[in-house]
Amino acid sequence: MPLTVEEREAFLAEPHIGALSVASGRPDRAPVTVPIWYGYEPGGEVWIVTERSSRKFALIQAAGRFSMMADHGPRYVSVEGEVVLTETTTGAELRAMAARYLPGEQVDPYVKNAMEVFTEMVTVRMRPRRWLSADLSAPTRD
DSSP, X not given: OOOOHHHHHHHHHSOOOEEEEEOOXXXXXXXXXXXXXXXXXXXXXXXXXXXXXXXXXXXXXHHSEEEEEEEETTEEEEEEEEEEEEEEOXXXXXXXXXXXXXXXXXXXXXXXXXXXXXXXXXXXXXXXXXXXXXETTSOXXX
């Protein structure tokens, strides 16, 4: 059964691994789908961090939109919308994303390594427009 607005936003705000999908730009290919860390606060935008030189970022720029799905057991939330902001990732954003997914003692080493390894990171923000959600273990509401 579908989640309520509050349930789906709270679920998406939890640190699940997302599956980001974006149009491949080719009529003979399905959308490109990749696992990704993401950030979200209820009522806000979904945001991701990726390399500026990545194929994923080029496809997101070309499409101007993407979808993202998070799931855990019998629950899932899928959200789709347009890109509303793309900017160079700040150290604070990279740290916030790492802290969302990693134990505290691993955050600083991850951030240091990412800043050395990746050429240029960008933060992409998407405004949710369409939602799909369900809790397949929940009884139906009357």
